[in-house]
Amino acid sequence: MSLDTTPILTATDEARRQLEICNACRYCEGYCAVFPATFAERAFSDGDITQLANLCHNCRGCYYACQYTEPHEFALNLPAALAEVRVESWDRFAWPGGLGRLFQTRGVALAGALILGIAALFWAMAALTPERGTGFYAHLSHTIMVAIFGPAFLLPILVIAMGLRGYWRETGGTRVTLSQLASALRDGASLRNLSGGAAHGCNYEKGDRYTLARKHAHQAVFWGFLLCFASTSAGTVLHYGFDLPAPYGAFSLPKLLGVPGGVLLTLGALGLAGLKLRADRSLGAASAWGGEMAFVLLLAATGASGLALFAATGTALVAPLLALHLGTVLTFFLTMPYSKMVHGAYRLAALVRDAQRKGA
């Protein structure tokens, strides 16, 4: 019996093998921030690979430009290699370990969490029905809502902050300046690296043809999410600062921010889901496709259930839709450190770290 002596490569080893080939080739220099950062190194530590992986925006431009993809024996597929390292790194930095891999790779785990989240809200509304109250507060008191959503928001943020600390240590980050932060925020908000050096977009869903669809859909999700967050914050300020509790009128700040935010979030997420169905799975983290799709659909469900609740104002549907929407939001919050949602935090950290490398 002959023993197979082929070494087993980890995702980091495989990415290192490919980046060493890129470092000799240098063809893709102008494509994105990954290549100048790669060419600045002679050898790649594990931390360097983690940083380069989180800097890559998976635009896929370098794959279509590369002369060393299969059937060449080098078998380059840098977008996929870096995507696998990202999945692995987000799991490693999240506490407790293993949950990141579970929610990133198993869409069914996120679906199960959603069922539990919605069930928990139906239970809370049935068991803790307030004696009096108007609007939403006739079904669940403000005190109970704060008791559920305060910790459900703050604890995941703490877990993400701990993960970022691990990231910063591993990638050799130093003290952050305002100009580095500003440069990273600019690049993050404009998704500058999602275009492989081409102003006309990325190669995500149409092979070697360029398209701006993914960038536009992401911008809708990104700004929609921020508007929804701003709407909730405005409601909190009105409640505590001005003694103006919900429900708010159609022309109040929470509604003026929340309704367009919900529309953008829902349409953007559905757009991203459609693009994901058309894109080539082998150029991303194939292991994480199901978890990513479940996350995109969870975002769409969050926006759509919020809009449905708004449309149902004053009808008998408010109670079940409130449980549905709050259960979806609860699931989104609690799984944030373990789902694809963490990409925002790590990608921003990678952009700040890159600004440090460039001496911004």
Ligand code: HEM
């Ligand atoms: C600094 C902020 C952010 C940056 C730099 C960023 C960057 C990116 C990039 C480069 C991608 C495409 C590559 C990939 O799939 O990993 C992506 C995908 C995505 N982002 Fe963001 N993002 C940010 C914040 C957000 C926020 C706040 C949301 C919404 C809550 C969001 C939702 C999504 C979704 C739904 C996808 C698609 C996932 C998929 O197709 O599998 N992102 N983001």
Ligand code: SF4
């Ligand atoms: S992706 Fe291919 S073409 Fe681009 S730098 Fe790497 S080896 Fe060269």
Ligand code: SF4
């Ligand atoms: S951002 Fe695009 S061009 Fe740059 S490494 Fe990633 S897939 Fe390749």
